Amino acid sequence: MRYILLPIAVLFVISFASASTSIIIYLDESGKATLIGDSNSSQNLPSWILFNEGSLTGTTSNLTTKQGDIWSFFISLPDSNITLVLPPGAVLRNSSTELSASKERIELHSKNKIYAQYYLEVQNKGYSLYFIPIIILATGAGYWLFVRKKEKEREEAVKRSLLQSVLNEREKCIIEMLQKSGKIKNSYLRRLCDIPKASFSRHVSELEKKNLIKRYGEGKNKYLELVP
Numbered sequence: 001m002r003y004i005l006l007p008i009a010v011l012f013v014i015s016f017a018s019a020s021t022s023i024i025i026y027l028d029e030s031g032k033a034t035l036i037g038d039s040n041s042s043q044n045l046p047s048w049i050l051f052n053e054g055s056l057t058g059t060t061s062n063l064t065t066k067q068g069d070i071w072s073f074f075i076s077l078p079d080s081n082i083t084l085v086l087p088p089g090a091v092l093r094n095s096s097t098e099l100s101a102s103k104e105r106i107e108l109h110s111k112n113k114i115y116a117q118y119y120l121e122v123q124n125k126g127y128s129l130y131f132i133p134i135i136i137l138a139t140g141a142g143y144w145l146f147v148r149k150k151e152k153e154r155e156e157a158v159k160r161s162l163l164q165s166v167l168n169e170r171e172k173c174i175i176e177m178l179q180k181s182g183k184i185k186n187s188y189l190r191r192l193c194d195i196p197k198a199s200f201s202r203h204v205s206e207l208e209k210k211n212l213i214k215r216y217g218e219g220k221n222k223y224l225e226l227v228p
Helices: 002-017 126-139 142-166 169-181 186-193 197-209
Strands: 021-027 033-039 050-052 055-060 064-067 070-085 090-094 098-102 105-120 213-216 223-226
Touching (some): 033 186, 169 186, 169 213
Antiparallel strands (some): 021 033, 033 055, 070 105, 090 105, 098 105, 213 223
């Protein structure tokens, strides 16, 4: 009996040790977290994370707390590679993890758990904003700004109209997701827009030809981002 149980125990340990998860968590200005990723096991996953054939998705506001202007974030997932993308304009205050920056968004990288404190920079610029209208009015530049604003609104309206006419619904979804997330993996973006793999490659190629997006990287680490 002992010789029968030993191989079974070894197989159980090997399968448990090989469980691995890779996730990206995007935070917005309200503290809500949107998670996407891959895993070969649904063990130890919180109830708010959905597991479907190796893919992970989920949203929650329970990972962040706020005191004054300071946001705190914490997550712990065993056997996981975690990337945390802070909101646009976030300034990191405290974290012990590896970090990088892209498109004015800070990214934190760690295994198994991430803790971070940050604040949104726009919250600390309130006083300076009050002086801008006063200076503009005092120097007589208000009229010029008004005219320029109207011109820009017309230009943006023309651009939106042109994009609406040349992009199909799937291409619009790709553009909208890149506007929200900055750079993102091909596979995650395809999943967010729910586009078949073959069709997704075709749509990406069309958007590249229109000089709206660009891609880089190799293998599983292929990324997409908007052309500045």
